[in-house]
Amino acid sequence: MESPRAADQPVLVSRSVRLDGERPSFRATLNALDSPRTVWDAADEPTVVAGGAAATLTADGPNRFDHIRQAAESLFSSGDVHAGTEAACPRLFGGFTFHADQPTETDEPEVGASGATVDTDGGLTTEPQSDDATATDASPWAAFPDARFVFPRVQVTITDRGPWLTVNAVGPDASVEAVETRLETERERIESLPVADPETPRPGIVDRRRTTTPESWRAGVTAATDRIEAGALQKVVLAQALEVDLAADLAVGDILSRLGEKYPACNRFLIEPAGPEPPAFFGATPERLVSLRGRTVETDALAGTTGRGETPAEDEWLACELLADPKNVHEHDLVAETIRDQLAPFAASVSAGEQQIKRLANVQHIHTPITAELAEDTHVLSLVEALHPTPAVGGLPPDKALETIRETEPFDRGWYAAPIGWIDAAGNGTFAVGLRSAVATRRQATLFAGVGIVGDSDPDREWDEVELKFRPILDELEAE
Numbered sequence: 001m002e003s004p005r006a007a008d009q010p011v012l013v014s015r016s017v018r019l020d021g022e023r024p025s026f027r028a029t030l031n032a033l034d035s036p037r038t039v040w041d042a043a044d045e046p047t048v049v050a051g052g053a054a055a056t057l058t059a060d061g062p063n064r065f066d067h068i069r070q071a072a073e074s075l076f077s078s079g080d081v082h083a084g085t086e087a088a089c090p091r092l093f094g095g096f097t098f099h100a101d102q103p104t105e106t107d108e109p110e111v112g113a114s115g116a117t118v119d120t121d122g123g124l125t126t127e128p129q130s131d132d133a134t135a136t137d138a139s140p141w142a143a144f145p146d147a148r149f150v151f152p153r154v155q156v157t158i159t160d161r162g163p164w165l166t167v168n169a170v171g172p173d174a175s176v177e178a179v180e181t182r183l184e185t186e187r188e189r190i191e192s193l194p195v196a197d198p199e200t201p202r203p204g205i206v207d208r209r210r211t212t213t214p215e216s217w218r219a220g221v222t223a224a225t226d227r228i229e230a231g232a233l234q235k236v237v238l239a240q241a242l243e244v245d246l247a248a249d250l251a252v253g254d255i256l257s258r259l260g261e262k263y264p265a266c267n268r269f270l271i272e273p274a275g276p277e278p279p280a281f282f283g284a285t286p287e288r289l290v291s292l293r294g295r296t297v298e299t300d301a302l303a304g305t306t307g308r309g310e311t312p313a314e315d316e317w318l319a320c321e322l323l324a325d326p327k328n329v330h331e332h333d334l335v336a337e338t339i340r341d342q343l344a345p346f347a348a349s350v351s352a353g354e355q356q357i358k359r360l361a362n363v364q365h366i367h368t369p370i371t372a373e374l375a376e377d378t379h380v381l382s383l384v385e386a387l388h389p390t391p392a393v394g395g396l397p398p399d400k401a402l403e404t405i406r407e408t409e410p411f412d413r414g415w416y417a418a419p420i421g422w423i424d425a426a427g428n429g430t431f432a433v434g435l436r437s438a439v440a441t442r443r444q445a446t447l448f449a450g451v452g453i454v455g456d457s458d459p460d461r462e463w464d465e466v467e468l469k470f471r472p473i474l475d476e477l478e479a480e
């Protein structure tokens, strides 16, 4: 049964089926899917592993959130969807750059009425879409536009009650019959994947280049604290990049699988642009930007950091010291207050929980959970736009902080510290902040880590905090 379609409108067809047998291995599933691949694994949500692009939405510039929202609404409005369970419903996965006006090097296919570029696969072909960027481009972000969302061709959703498979198609040639046939072949393929398979060893690092020397870091932090003391700025988050050459090929499935074991409270993600050997942006971030279900919003203020102890008693001591430290509490309070202010125009009510400790394998953070009930129906991307960047990754006031970041950091943040997540047809979604992350090609990775600077920040202690925040990814790249 086909839905009516306008001749000039892309049509979306989506079908899902429950997979039988034991859940296939995460790595085997990821490795079996075509690029561009997506991984999304957030607390209290089903894990999604997806591949291929039935449609790709891209947008540039300061209005990128709005352009993607409009393009997504238009895409989903043409839907002929049978999902079987809510978790298997078709979704768009992607993200944004940190700054609004990155130079981009994408192809320019047809531009949709929304201002976003909508590129469909015209049905169910298996040709990879073309992007010009290759591993030899100077910026690791050359293949990442200001905003990019992929509507996957194949989506495997692992729920508490078992795995589901979704197959999507978009375009004038998309047909229910072709999608149902593909659903059957993909089901056979995924069900026959191994439930366990051997991991490859960590690749090892042969060379590393830090963007920032200890001297230039000290100078940058001191210039920022001078600005704060002069009253022009309250807080700024300064970051560093670390570029490493790998001794063996990067196996992103293995890295994500180990990150999941070591950082179970974090949100794992993988985003690939298109191309035969696309770069990958991946990580395990502790920070949720926002999640929206209906009119209920959940978010987190996460800022203020200390290390882990050698013993549970030392951990506890460090946590108590962190919660009593005026510098870290000030840094945290600025974030929590700003998030509440940013949500206020949308909300009938906003409430913040108790300050608590979020304890990860490498660090401990101060964490305040924040919830809100919206006054009216709102798309998750409108909230993303209002919240990004929070002072946990930008600063206060936002304009002065962004100016300081641009003047100080000698590299492009790209998608680091920016919103990464998913949206569905109803405008629900979850977005994380792309931290504890790297952008990598087969033999090279660039890692990012930043710290909040307030008036009494000490450059050397902040340097040590950057080191701790590189650890999650660095540990997975260094040979044992």
Ligand SMILES: C=C(O[C@@H]1C=C(C(=O)O)C=C[C@H]1O)C(=O)O
Pocket (backbone or CB within 6 Å): 237, 239, 287, 302, 303, 304, 305, 365, 392, 393, 417, 435, 436, 448, 449, 450, 451, 452, 453, 469
């Ligand atoms: C900027 C980063 O982390 C952010 C900064 C923190 C801080 O300054 O204490 C803590 C958590 C994050 O909000 C990063 O991990 O790169």
